[in-house]
Amino acid sequence: MIVRLDALLNEVPTPSLILDFEEIANSYQQFVTSFPGAMIFYAMKANAHPDIIQLVVNRGGGLEIASLAELEKSFSAGADGSRIICSNPIKNPVFLRRMHEAGVYAVVVDSTYEVEKVAQYMPGARVYMRLAVDNTGSVLPLDGKFGVDAELALELCDLSRELGLNPIGLSFHVGSQCLSPMNWVKAIAACGDVWRAATERGHNFHFLDIGGGYPAGSNHDASIPTTAEIGSLVMEAVENYIPPTPEMMLVLEPGRGLSGEAGWLVTTVEGKALRGSGEWLYLDAGVFNGLMEAFEGFPPVVKLLADGVEDRPLRRYTIAGPSCDSCDVVARNLEMPEAHIGERIVFFDVGAYTNEYAVAFNGFPIPRVMALNRDDIDEAQPVHEEAVLA
Numbered sequence: 001m002i003v004r005l006d007a008l009l010n011e012v013p014t015p016s017l018i019l020d021f022e023e024i025a026n027s028y029q030q031f032v033t034s035f036p037g038a039m040i041f042y043a044m045k046a047n048a049h050p051d052i053i054q055l056v057v058n059r060g061g062g063l064e065i066a067s068l069a070e071l072e073k074s075f076s077a078g079a080d081g082s083r084i085i086c087s088n089p090i091k092n093p094v095f096l097r098r099m100h101e102a103g104v105y106a107v108v109v110d111s112t113y114e115v116e117k118v119a120q121y122m123p124g125a126r127v128y129m130r131l132a133v134d135n136t137g138s139v140l141p142l143d144g145k146f147g148v149d150a151e152l153a154l155e156l157c158d159l160s161r162e163l164g165l166n167p168i169g170l171s172f173h174v175g176s177q178c179l180s181p182m183n184w185v186k187a188i189a190a191c192g193d194v195w196r197a198a199t200e201r202g203h204n205f206h207f208l209d210i211g212g213g214y215p216a217g218s219n220h221d222a223s224i225p226t227t228a229e230i231g232s233l234v235m236e237a238v239e240n241y242i243p244p245t246p247e248m249m250l251v252l253e254p255g256r257g258l259s260g261e262a263g264w265l266v267t268t269v270e271g272k273a274l275r276g277s278g279e280w281l282y283l284d285a286g287v288f289n290g291l292m293e294a295f296e297g298f299p300p301v302v303k304l305l306a307d308g309v310e311d312r313p314l315r316r317y318t319i320a321g322p323s324c325d326s327c328d329v330v331a332r333n334l335e336m337p338e339a340h341i342g343e344r345i346v347f348f349d350v351g352a353y354t355n356e357y358a359v360a361f362n363g364f365p366i367p368r369v370m371a372l373n374r375d376d377i378d379e380a381q382p383v384h385e386e387a388v389l390a
């Protein structure tokens with residue numbers, strides 16, 4: 001049955017997260033062509049849907065994992081340990097032991113305590129140091145919690161070697177939804193300095209992991225850098241700053257960049273209220289059951305799905321989720337056409353960090369996940385193209 005896309009969005013139960021696997025495959029291919037020779041390790045924390053993991057594994061990609069549960073999911077998709085890395089700087093002994101048994105390629109370290117722990121539970125393992133780098137210009141900065149400066153990175157290399165580990169290189173994360181591609185260039189330049197100093201201390205690096213951060217949304221917002229733009233700057237920076245190295249591994253850990261644009265969350269307006277001079281809309285999805293990133297500061301991109309929206313007056317809404325908690329607010333002062341109870345609002349670019357974060361607080365269900373079958377619709381992405389930007 002061929003239906004219009006907006007008709008499909010009007011029929012699904014809400015809240016529903018619609019995933020377009022063809023879009024994910026296209027994004028994967030974009031990374032392959034934009035970063036020639038690099039290895040893609042999908043950061044499955046973004047969206048660990050088994051079909052996404054399978055898609056990556058089937059294309060020869062690897063997986064970046066943070067926990068024992070993610071390791072088990074990798075195995076379910078048939079991933080081999082040699083195609084798995086762990087960039088979570090804090091790992092518990094059970095997880096470390098299991099990674100050791102599974103032959104996980106390498107794990108990150110960014111403290112002396114972690115080096116000691118890895119040496120104890122993964123003797124002889126390959127390790128890479130996480131450098132702290134500038135996250136300015138990222139919508140969701142990740143700095144502060146993890147990463148070390150150049151001096152400590154070198155000390156951790158030495159300690160790793162003393163404890164029988166194999167220090168193979170460096171990693172960093174420029175922050176999620178990074179809108180400033182120069183962050184990668186500056187970080188790679190910093191890695192080049194550490195790389196040379198490590199070589200002088202007798203270390204043999206071959207592994208440069210430039211992390212995640214690739215933004216979603218460039219398909220409808222020209223100010224957001226594309227994977228191709230970032231790729232060309234990164235490849236040039238690697239050439240300029242990293243000493244020529246045989247068997248060099250350039251590693252990417254895209255999360256949002258792979259799955260973000262491929263997800264739409266369909267919600268229903270369940271209630272309205274006037275509070276002072278402000279107008280409120282209450283949806284069946286909110287901070288707890290799917291839209292945590294809006295709470296963290298990610299600006300929502302939404303569209304009201306209703307007939308004749310173009311003729312309706314514009315309103316400025318506070319948009320809230322269904323729970324009783326007052327922090328359950330996903331947008332303030334969001335301009336959009338007047339909405340009525342029972343109508344639907346679609347959130348775009350939410351294929352990452354939506355269901356992975358979601359819990360059924362207050363009994364409100366997490367979004368049902370549906371695969372978009374493009375053969376069933378008669379147009380590509382018209383709804384997205386008309387999206388009202390916040």
Ligand SMILES: Cc1ncc(COP(=O)(O)O)c(C=O)c1O
Nearest residue numbers: 043087176212213253254255256
């Ligand atoms: C170590 C690591 N790698 C990769 C990612 C994926 O980042 P993004 O979704 O911004 O690409 C994250 C996200 O938090 C991360 O912590």
